[in-house]
Amino acid sequence: MPTQIYSPPVTLPRLHARPNAIVHVRRACMGDVPRLxxxxxxxxxxxxxxxxxxxxxxxxxxxIDVAEADGEVVGCAALHITWADMAEVVSVAVHPDFQGIGLGRRLVEPLFDEARQLGIPTLFTLTLQMGFFSHLGFREVPKLHLPHKIWQDxxxxxxxxxxxxxxxxxxxxE
Ligand SMILES: CC(C)(COP(=O)(O)OP(=O)(O)OC[C@H]1O[C@@H](n2cnc3c(N)ncnc32)[C@H](O)[C@@H]1OP(=O)(O)O)[C@@H](O)C(=O)NCCC(=O)NCCS
Known part of the structure; x- marks a missing residue:
């Protein structure tokens, strides 16, 4: 089977999904991966x-969870379990056409429920988007306060x- 080569995109292809479309959040499937x-x-x-x-x-x-509008993936977020008591919120991204309407929040908040169900007491993230994560209840800590295990990545x-x-x-x- 020929291997398809993917290279990092400089621009995003135009979406068919309308910015006012109904958005569903669901678990990702294989077919979503190229768009992710x-x-x-x-x-x-x-x-x-x-x-x-x-x-x-x-x-x-x-x-990975995805946000889907008009059959297209327009956002994503994931929980990466680090150790017994800690997981990382990773790969949070919303297509520019769908930003600012609460989609980032809709993608990340279900990860809190998932963490609680799993009995994970602390989530962390490494980010440049402090404002967004502050709105979701995260607080800044010195990087070295995170356990050694997370530095593996x-x-x-x-x-x-x-x-x-x-x-x-x-x-x-809390
Ligand atoms: C960061 C990102 C995911 C936010 O997605 P979004 O759908 O626009 O965010 P929301 O509309 O859900 O915003 C949720 C809250 O955060 C706030 N917020 C969002 N972006 C913010 C910013 N850059 N600075 C301050 N506050 C911000 C909103 O005002 C909103 O507050 P409220 O719910 O208390 O009223 C999006 O801007 C993005 O994809 N950025 C590029 C990729 C990226 O940097 N990802 C983070 C990787 S760690």
Missing amino acids: YEIINYYAVRGDMLPKTMDQLYNRVRS CTTCFKQDYCDEIAMVREMF
């Missing part, structure tokens, strides 16, 4: 978030020597 790759890496090439490979997205598809991150992301945490049972 486009949205996440569109922001990643601008330095807004970390990039994801197709491989990583397929591997983690069961933990940093060893393969291209930002490891000049990380500009802010660490934020949110308690789930």
Whole structure:
């Protein structure tokens, strides 16, 4: 079977979905991955978030939620479990046409319920979007307050020597 080569997008393809369309949040499936790759890496090439490979997205598809409008993926968020008592909110992105209408909140808040159901007391995120995460109840902490375990991912991150992301945490049972 021929391998399809994907390269990071410089622009996002125009959506058919109308900005006033009804949006559903659901678990991602395999068919969503190429669009997830486009949205996440569109922001990643601008330095807004970390990039994801197709491989990583397929591997983690069961933990990614998507927002779908008119049959198209217009946003995403995921929970990445780090250890018994901690999980990371990752890959939060909303297509520019759908920003500012509460979709980021609709994608992230269900992750709180999921964390509580799993018995995970603390969520954290590493982000440049402090304003957004503050509105969702996260507070800034010194990066070194996060446990050593979370730095495993940093060893393969291209930002490891000049990380500009802010660490934020949110308690789930307060
Ligand atoms: C960050 C992002 C996901 C927000 O999505 P969104 O759908 O526009 O956010 P919402 O409309 O759900 O906003 C939720 C709340 O956060 C606030 N908010 C959103 N973006 C904000 C910002 N940049 N600064 C301050 N507050 C912000 C909103 O005012 C809203 O507040 P309220 O619900 O208390 O009234 C979106 O801007 C995005 O995709 N950015 C590019 C990718 C990115 O940087 N992702 C973060 C990776 S860690």
